Amino acid sequence: MIDEGAGRPEAEILSAAFYQSPLPLIVVADGGTVSAVSHEACALMGLSREELLGRSVNGYFLPQLPIGRCFELKECLDQRCRREMLPGRGDPIPVEILCRPFRVGSDEGEDLETEYNHCLLYISDTRKRDYEDELRAARVAKLSLLNQVSEALYGANLTLDQVLEAVLICITAGQGLRFNRAFLLLVDEEVGVMRGEIAIGPSDQDEAGRIWTDLSHQPEDLFSMMTSYDQSIKQTDAAVNAIVKTMSVSLSDHDNVLVRSMEERQAIRITPDMDLPGVAAIRQWLGCDCFAVAPLMTRSGILGAIIADNAISGQRITDLDLEFLQLFANQSASAIENSRLYTELERRLIDLRQAHQKQREHQETLLRMERLSVMGETSAIVAHELRNPLVAIGGFARALVRNLDQDDPNHRYAGIITEEVSRMETIIHDLLDFIRPQKLQRKVVVVDDLVTATVERFGGEIQAKGIELALDLQAGGAKVSCNPIEIQQVLQNFLVNAMQVMPEGGSIEVRTRQVTGGVQVEVCDTGPGIAENMSDKLFAPFFTTKPTGSGLGLTICQQIIKSHGGVVGVRNRTEKGAGFSFILPLPKDS
């Protein structure tokens, strides 16, 4: 009984089985002809089994495989060799060939180990392997860069701008993700918009060429990259930074590719045939059809997005490019958020320091005021105690002046004593008024009325000295809260000063005006005005230009106005003379 399968010749079965091998195998007989071939080998070589069987294998490889010689010389025993394979169709393929020679047939008296008449070739496409190696190497390199970058971004005290710059440098650097240009957009949550913030990239081919030459010599760590960026790229960024400033996308536009990329937490590659919402606008900004967008996400939310393209070189954005862009965007987002938090912390620290400083200043002011108050009390006591002896000295000096003959030189001396004592008494008088705490009895008064009343009281005295008096009241019924007696005292002081600087006569004008937040009262004279270096000292205690002045009058005026929350001022008028003024604040609710 003959079984159908078992009836077939053994060689045929083996040949069919060989064809089914999942490996690209060829059996070459003596002389180089193909005696068996696997399906995989056929596929690789782009030829059918029939086309290959019986043909010489040598012609398909460059350089030729010297199979015959190989058998004679036993040259390629178990060797690997690399060849260009010329397939039936298409370009040559780089292959690696593994040879296993063997012997078929009679073995009488012959050395089995040395006399081969067949060879099994294992042909592998090195393209695929090279690509995978390269891919692996690239992954390792980029992961290492990513690692380095994130360490650098976290470790260093970079400002937010520096972090953003570093992120973009890594996206465009040769050692980095090798994009031509990169644009960074940040979310402004208050306005609900994502806006272009910063960009990196050359504006044309020439610039690109120069920069890429520069960058090819770059060392591979982040800081060196940032330094050479500062040196060679920064000045060429104007064009892309002009572009980035025009970028703006509303966050409520959920279909927009940028918003979608953020919401789906997924980088998206846009190819020329794709037409998603928002893509047209980005293409217009970029002037380029292909680009990639990647979201900048952190655990706490969306920070923004990165747009990267190869507008200059026109190179395709690969899967790997996209994968790394996404990875890198994730890293960058954390770094950006860190930097923001750090900046925020720093700002709060500064605020705290300032608050602390202010508090210390307040404390110092309080201490100073306390010291001043003690000093004030002490000087009040001293001033009072001095008054008794002064009264005795001055009183008897007056008696001497009266009793001594006019021709007697002592008459003059006693007169001098009298004068000087008077001066000291004036100082004590003013000082005691100055130190005496003023009781705050505030009334709301119409400024113009108060001024009119005061000027009327002194009007006669002023005109008696041959001085013209004019009022120019423009405060228009404005009211201030003040102690009217004190304000009258200030005005009186200004008027008396004005009279004293015009012994030969002149004119006084009292003006009132509304100014921002207050009412200004000014007493203008036509006297000699104020010497340039004097205006600062006028209000200082004990400063006087008058022979009998105490130097406290204007100081007291200033105290009074300050206690009302106002300011005093002095100026030389453009026409002639000086103007002494004060401003009283308007009540807050008016």
Place this chain on the structure above:
Amino acid sequence: MSRILIVDDEPHLRLLYETELRRAGFETMTASNAVQGLEFVETMEPDLVILDIRMAGMDGIEAMQHIMERDQRVPVILNTAFSSYKDNYLTWAADAYLTKSSDVTELVETVKQVLEKQATAHG
């Protein structure tokens, strides 16, 4: 001729006031403290008392209160180096309040005015 009692613990001031008031035609007597002053008010019956306020022992304000309590009213002028007493309501009862000055004219004038007022009041 009106008789003026000067009460002040400063001997030079007593002398000054005596000199000036005598020159103005008044008769004067002096006391160097409040207790002595009150004694002289009783024994010498002055027409007017010039009282210093701050003195060792009893002060001028207390002395004035004793004088005011008497049946027979004697006018009082408070004359002090301390302008701040002006804020003390106890001093408001005085017929006049003066801050000491080397120019004694004001004191003399005030003495005259107070005496005149006193004279008109008592017809």
